[in-house]
Amino acid sequence: MLKIDHLSASYKTIDGDIHVVKDVDFEIRDNEIFGIAGESGCGKSTLLKTLYDIVEFPLQIDQGKVILSGTKNGKEFSFESGQIRKSWWNQISYVPQAAQSVLNPIVRLKEQFLDSIPAEDKKNETEKETLARVASYLEELGLSPDVLEAFPFQLSGGMRQRAIIALATFMSPNVVLADEPTTALDVVVQRGILMMLTRLQQQFKNTLVIVSHDMGVHYQITNRMGIMYSGSFVELGPTTDIFDDPIHPYTKMLIGALPRVGDKSQKVGIPGRPPALKNPPPGCRFAARCPMATDKCRQDVPVFREIKPGRYAACHYLESEVN
Ligand SMILES: Nc1ncnc2c1ncn2[C@@H]1O[C@H](COP(=O)(O)OP(=O)(O)OP(=O)(O)O)[C@@H](O)[C@H]1O
Ligand code: SF4
Ligand SMILES: [Mg+2]
Structure with missing residues (x-):
C-alpha cells in the first residue's frame, strides 16, 4: 500500500518557491x-516523483511523507520517503513521462535489462540464464525477444x-507508477499499451498508478481516481x-x-x-473559475474530506454525509 500523509512539495527557484504539491493526503490500495x-x-508528475522518492534539487518535500508498505516473498516491508x-x-x-528518453539510445536493450536487475535477484545465474528469463517474460507480454539485441532507436515508439x-x-x-504511458502514441498503439498494463496488473495483482491528462484513459482502466487541481486533489473516489x-x-x-x-x-x-503556483491566491484555488465562488471561497481553503462513503472532495459547499 502507498500512504501519502499530508504531503507538500515545492521547487526552489531564485524567484521563490513554487508550491506544486499542497497538502495531499490519501491512500492507494493494494491490487487496484x-x-x-x-x-x-x-x-501530477511532481506528485508521482515524490511517490517514487526522486526528490532532488530543486524539488523539496516541505511537509508530510510517503509510506510504501506491503509483503513480498512472505516478508513484510515498509519504507518512508x-x-x-x-x-x-x-x-x-x-515509467516516467516521456519515458522513451530513459532508455540509453546507444546501449542494447539486453544490457539495460541486465543493469536494472539487482544482483540478489540474479541469484547464482549466468548472464545467459538471466537473459533467458527476460526473453521468456517478453514473450509472455507478446514482445519478440529479438528486441533485446536492438538499440532503442531501432524500435517504434510503441515497441x-x-x-x-x-x-x-x-x-x-508491488507498485508500478506510470506517468502518461500512452501520450504521444497513436490511438491503436495506445489501446495496446493500456491492455498490456491492465493484463499485467491482473496477473501480478499489484497496484498500478496511472497519471494521465486524458480522462478517456481513466474511464477505460482505472478503478479509483483522483482529480488534481493546482497542486491538490479536489475530488477522489471510484472512477465510475x-x-x-x-x-x-x-x-x-x-x-461536462x-x-x-x-x-x-x-x-x-x-x-x-489555473492560478500561478508561485503566489497562489488564498482560499480555494479554483475560485477564479468556479461559478459558485463566494467571498468565503476566496478567503478560506476548503478541507479535502469524505463527502459520501469512499468519495472525497474539497469544497465549502458540499455537505458531508459521513460522520
Ligand atoms: N524543475 C522544475 N523547476 C521549477 N518548476 C518546475 C520544475 N518542474 C516542474 N515545475 C513546475 O511545476 C508545475 C507542475 O509540473 P508537473 O510537471 O508536475 O505538472 P503535470 O501535471 O505533470 O503537467 P503535464 O500534464 O504537462 O505533464 C508546473 O508549473 C511546472 O512548471
Ligand atoms: S470552495 Fe467550492 S464553491 Fe467555492 S470556489 Fe472552491 S469549488 Fe467553488
Ligand atoms: Mg506531467
Whole structure:
C-alpha cells in the first residue's frame, strides 16, 4: 500500500518557491488501478516523483511523507520517503513521462535489462540464464525477444514503450507508477499499451498508478481516481462514480466538457486558467473559475474530506454525509 500523509512539495527557484504539491493526503490500495488526472501543470508528475522518492534539487518535500508498505516473498516491508529508493525495481517501479528518453539510445536493450536487475535477484545465474528469463517474460507480454539485441532507436515508439513497461514490471514489483504511458502514441498503439498494463496488473495483482491528462484513459482502466487541481486533489473516489455523478464543481465542468457518443452539442472547455503556483491566491484555488465562488471561497481553503462513503472532495459547499 502507498500512504501519502499530508504531503507538500515545492521547487526552489531564485524567484521563490513554487508550491506544486499542497497538502495531499490519501491512500492507494493494494491490487487496484489508481488514476491521477488533471490539467497540464497541476502537479501530477511532481506528485508521482515524490511517490517514487526522486526528490532532488530543486524539488523539496516541505511537509508530510510517503509510506510504501506491503509483503513480498512472505516478508513484510515498509519504507518512508527518503528510503523508498532502496526498494526500486523490486517493490516499486516507475515509467516516467516521456519515458522513451530513459532508455540509453546507444546501449542494447539486453544490457539495460541486465543493469536494472539487482544482483540478489540474479541469484547464482549466468548472464545467459538471466537473459533467458527476460526473453521468456517478453514473450509472455507478446514482445519478440529479438528486441533485446536492438538499440532503442531501432524500435517504434510503441515497441519502446512496451519494452520500458516490461523493464519496469520484470521484477514483479508491488507498485508500478506510470506517468502518461500512452501520450504521444497513436490511438491503436495506445489501446495496446493500456491492455498490456491492465493484463499485467491482473496477473501480478499489484497496484498500478496511472497519471494521465486524458480522462478517456481513466474511464477505460482505472478503478479509483483522483482529480488534481493546482497542486491538490479536489475530488477522489471510484472512477465510475466520478464519471456518473461528479461532486466537485471542477470535476463537474471537466466531465461536462467531455464529448459523448451521439451528443452533437458544442462542448466548451473550462474558461480561464489555473492560478500561478508561485503566489497562489488564498482560499480555494479554483475560485477564479468556479461559478459558485463566494467571498468565503476566496478567503478560506476548503478541507479535502469524505463527502459520501469512499468519495472525497474539497469544497465549502458540499455537505458531508459521513460522520
Ligand atoms: N524543475 C522544475 N523547476 C521549477 N518548476 C518546475 C520544475 N518542474 C516542474 N515545475 C513546475 O511545476 C508545475 C507542475 O509540473 P508537473 O510537471 O508536475 O505538472 P503535470 O501535471 O505533470 O503537467 P503535464 O500534464 O504537462 O505533464 C508546473 O508549473 C511546472 O512548471
Ligand atoms: S470552495 Fe467555492 S470556489 Fe472552491 S469549488 Fe467550492 S464553491 Fe467553488
Ligand atoms: Mg506531467
